Amino acid sequence: MAIVKKILVALILVLLVLVALGWWLTRGSTPLYSLEETSGVDPVLAEPAPELLPTVGVVKPVGWQDGEVPVAADGLVVNRFAEGLEHPRVLYTLPNGDVLAVLSNAPERPIAGGWLTNLVAGILFSRAGAAVPSPNEIVLLRDADADGVAEEQHVLRDDLNSPSGVAWRDGNLYVANHDALLRFDYALGDTQIAGDAEKLADLPPAGNHWMRNIALNDDGTLLYIAVGSASNIGESGMEIEEGRAAIHELNLESGFARLYGGGLRNPNGLDWNPWRDELWTTVNERDMLGPDLVPDYLTNVPLGVNYGWPWVYYNDVFDDRVEVPAPQFLTEYTRTPEYALGPHVAPLGLVFTQEGTRMGERFAQGAFVARHGSWNRNPPAGYDVVFIEFDSRGNPQGKPVTVLESFRLNDGETKGRPTWVTWDQTGALLVSDDTGNIIWRVVDPAAEPTAAPVRNVGEPLPPRRELIGDPARAFEAPPADLMAPGGF
Numbered sequence: 001m002a003i004v005k006k007i008l009v010a011l012i013l014v015l016l017v018l019v020a021l022g023w024w025l026t027r028g029s030t031p032l033y034s035l036e037e038t039s040g041v042d043p044v045l046a047e048p049a050p051e052l053l054p055t056v057g058v059v060k061p062v063g064w065q066d067g068e069v070p071v072a073a074d075g076l077v078v079n080r081f082a083e084g085l086e087h088p089r090v091l092y093t094l095p096n097g098d099v100l101a102v103l104s105n106a107p108e109r110p111i112a113g114g115w116l117t118n119l120v121a122g123i124l125f126s127r128a129g130a131a132v133p134s135p136n137e138i139v140l141l142r143d144a145d146a147d148g149v150a151e152e153q154h155v156l157r158d159d160l161n162s163p164s165g166v167a168w169r170d171g172n173l174y175v176a177n178h179d180a181l182l183r184f185d186y187a188l189g190d191t192q193i194a195g196d197a198e199k200l201a202d203l204p205p206a207g208n209h210w211m212r213n214i215a216l217n218d219d220g221t222l223l224y225i226a227v228g229s230a231s232n233i234g235e236s237g238m239e240i241e242e243g244r245a246a247i248h249e250l251n252l253e254s255g256f257a258r259l260y261g262g263g264l265r266n267p268n269g270l271d272w273n274p275w276r277d278e279l280w281t282t283v284n285e286r287d288m289l290g291p292d293l294v295p296d297y298l299t300n301v302p303l304g305v306n307y308g309w310p311w312v313y314y315n316d317v318f319d320d321r322v323e324v325p326a327p328q329f330l331t332e333y334t335r336t337p338e339y340a341l342g343p344h345v346a347p348l349g350l351v352f353t354q355e356g357t358r359m360g361e362r363f364a365q366g367a368f369v370a371r372h373g374s375w376n377r378n379p380p381a382g383y384d385v386v387f388i389e390f391d392s393r394g395n396p397q398g399k400p401v402t403v404l405e406s407f408r409l410n411d412g413e414t415k416g417r418p419t420w421v422t423w424d425q426t427g428a429l430l431v432s433d434d435t436g437n438i439i440w441r442v443v444d445p446a447a448e449p450t451a452a453p454v455r456n457v458g459e460p461l462p463p464r465r466e467l468i469g470d471p472a473r474a475f476e477a478p479p480a481d482l483m484a485p486g487g488f
Contacts, residue, residue: 029049029055029291030291030378031291031292031377032046033046035342035381036399036400038292038295038340038342038343039295039340039341039342039399039400040339040340040399041338041339041340041397043295043340045293045314045317046290048289048319048320049290049292049293050288050289050290051289051290054288055288055291055377056375056376057374057375057376057377057378057379057380059373059375059380059383059408059411059412059413059414060412061413061415061416061417061435062409062414062415063416064415064416064436064438068415069440070406070407070415070416070440071404071405072403073363073401073404075360075446076359076360076403076404076442076443077442077443077445078404078440078441078442079149079441080149080438080439080440080441081141081143081148081149081150081424081439081440082099082101082438082439083437083438083439084153084437085103085139085153085438085439086103086132086135086137086437087103087104087105087132087134087135087435088101088139088420088434088437089103089104089105089164089211089419089420089432089434090104090163090164090166090213090349090419090432091349091420091421091422091430091432091439092166092167092422093423093424093425094188095168096189097142097143097146098140098142098189099140099141099142099143099150099422099424099439100138100140100141100156100166101139101140101432101439102138102163102164102166103135103136103138103139104134104135104137104160104162104163104164105132105134105162106134106178106206106210107134107161107162107178107205107210134161134162135158136158136159136160136163137155137156137157137158137160138155138157138160138163138175138193139153139154140153140154140155140156140191141439142154143425146425148424148426148428148441148443149441154191154192155192156186156190156191156192156193157175157184157192157193160182161179162177162179162206162210163176163177163178164210164212164213165211165212165213165214165215165226167214167215167216167223168186168188169216169220170220171185171186171187172185172186173185173193174214174216174223176203176212176213176214177212178203178210178211179202179204180199180201180202180203181199181200181201181203181212181214181223181225181250182197182198182199182200183197183198183200184197184198201225201250201257203225203227203243204227204230204242204244206230207228207229207230207240207244208231208266209227209228209230209265209266209284210228211228211268211348212227213225213268213269213270215270215271215272215279217272218277220252221251221252221253222249222250222252223249223252224249224260224270224279225247225248225249225250226247226264226267226268226270226281227243227244227245227248227267228244228245228265228266228268228284229241229244229245229265229266229309230244232287232288232310233309233310233322234322234323234324235323237324238324243259245262245264245265245266245309245310246259246260246261246262246267247259247260247261247264247267247270247279247281247301260279260301260303260304261301261303261305261306262305262306262307263305263306263309263334264281264283264307264309265283265285265309265310266283266284266285267282267283268281268282268283268347268348268350269281269282269347269348269349269350269351269370269421270350271351271352271367272352273352274352274353274394274455275390275392275393275394275453275454275455275456276393276394276455277455278394279301280298280299280300280338280350280367281298281301282297282298282341282347282348282369283296283297283298283299283337283347284296284346284347285297285309285313286309286310286313286319288321288376289319291343291377292343293343294313294314295314295340295341295342295343296341296342296343296344296345296347297337297338297339297347298337298338298339298341298347298350298369298388298396299335299337299338300338306333306335307334307335308330310322310324311324311326311330312330312331312334314337315331315335315336316331316334338396339388339396341369341371341386341400343377344374344377344381344382345372345374345381345382346372346373346374346375346382347370347382348369348372348419349368349369349421349422349432350368350369350370350421351367351368351421351422352366352367352390352453353366353367353368353453355449355450355451355452355453356423356449356450357429357449357450358427358428358443358445358447358450359387359403359427359443359444359447359450360444362387362401363387363401363403365389365391365392366387366388366389366390367387367388367390367396368387368388368421368429369385369387369388370418370419370420370421371384371385371386372417372418372419373408373414373417373418379411380408383405383407383408383414383417383418384402384403384405384407384418385402385403385418385421385429385431386401386402386403387400387401387403388400388401392454392456394456403429404431404442407433407436414435415436416433416435416436416438417433417435417436418431418432418440419431419432419433419434424441426443427443427449427450428441429442429443
């Protein structure tokens with residue numbers, strides 16, 4: 001009997017040691033900088049602090065009480081546009097004012113990094129409310145009387161495969177599953193999609209990042225598709241990253257597709273900067289470099305751009321953990337992100353202000369971003385909607401301004417997670433909450449509708465006649481004939 005007691009005591013001691021060791025390994029380090037310091041056009045970039053195991057700071061969703069709403073910035077009013085939805089993610093407003101809500105979640109897929117990573121990821125996703133089966137639906141929300149509440153809900157389609165991005169033009173509804181781009185015949189006002197889908201393109205399936213968001217250009221001839229990486233930093237080799245961590249362009253008339261921009265670990269929201277007619281995106285950066293790295297960001301996507309993933313971040317900071325050899329001259333062509341949103345905040349939805357929006361003078365010119373919230377930072381970050389002001393030339397400035405908050409109750413619980421943003425027919429901002437299962441509506445009831453943005457246009461710079469020295473310094477000593485009268 002004494003031997004049994006000793007064995008039990010020894011087992012308990014071993015268990016306590018293992019629990020203490022697990023806590024020590026996963027507790028993570030404390031941030032050295034505030035979220036504000038690591039945000040904006042010139043963020044602080046901390047020294048990297050590589051982690052053997054990721055910091056675990058998962059916040060458990062507990063839902064909203066009846067009548068509860070998030071706290072909004074002064075002057076803004078919040079109400080429930082729609083509720084009772086199952087994991088709403090992407091929102092898209094049709095020209096007739098109907099709103100499409102994509103109810104979706106990740107497909108069954110392995111996570112890069114091996115069995116232990118998959119085991120831990122499954123536990124974390126479950127706690128964060130992200131392990132529910134994908135509803136695979138597109139639901140139409142109709143606010144026929146424009147009173148700010150959708151009195152009708154219609155399931156347009158329920159046989160999709162982890163859908164996310166949607167876009168409509170001239171009777172065509174484009175839908176991005178995690179593994180394919182589809183086109184449906186759809187007339188505005190219809191409450192169902194009855195026809196078969198036409199597959200326009202295969203997409204790299206699932207991976208660590210499964211959402212495939214899309215945007216059309218002004219005339220509806222080109223479609224842009226965001227595809228996230230299959231890993232954190234290419235730890236499973238770059239072969240599985242073919243076509244990933246990128247934005248693709250598909251010509252809908254010819255079927256020709258090309259890589260439009262690369263080196264973007266996980267691009268999400270897509271929208272056009274109205275002052276510069278330029279595609280912008282939100283990007284989730286890499287993990288396990290500490291609580292202060294790497295800032296997620298909002299940036300433009302010029303044709304041919306590369307943002308350096310997985311080898312570098314913020315233009316020229318090498319990630320020494322990456323084992324795959326870097327391309328030559330990598331930092332010479334890697335672009336610096338335009339605007340930091342803070343590390344681990346997980347920015348998803350993005351929408352620019354436009355003519356007719358009613359958020360008040362403070363929020364009349366800029367972009368709104370839904371920060372879904374961290375799972376690997378202590379204290380947690382994100383779980384809010386922020387506004388980034390843009391100047392008249394179409395450049396971001398200042399620090400993120402909180403528009404909608406109080407989703408998170410404390411460091412361990414959250415009422416919901418803001419996911420996507422769009423405008424409704426009245427100029428109010430709609431925000432999907434994928435664990436609260438609600439679409440929130442935010443508006444300044446006293447605000448006049450915003451005027452149409454003024455496009456920043458000018459003459460293009462002349463072509464270079466010859467390469468002399470460092471191209472980046474070319475205009476410090478331009479050729480004489482360029483500076484002569486009429487040279488421009």
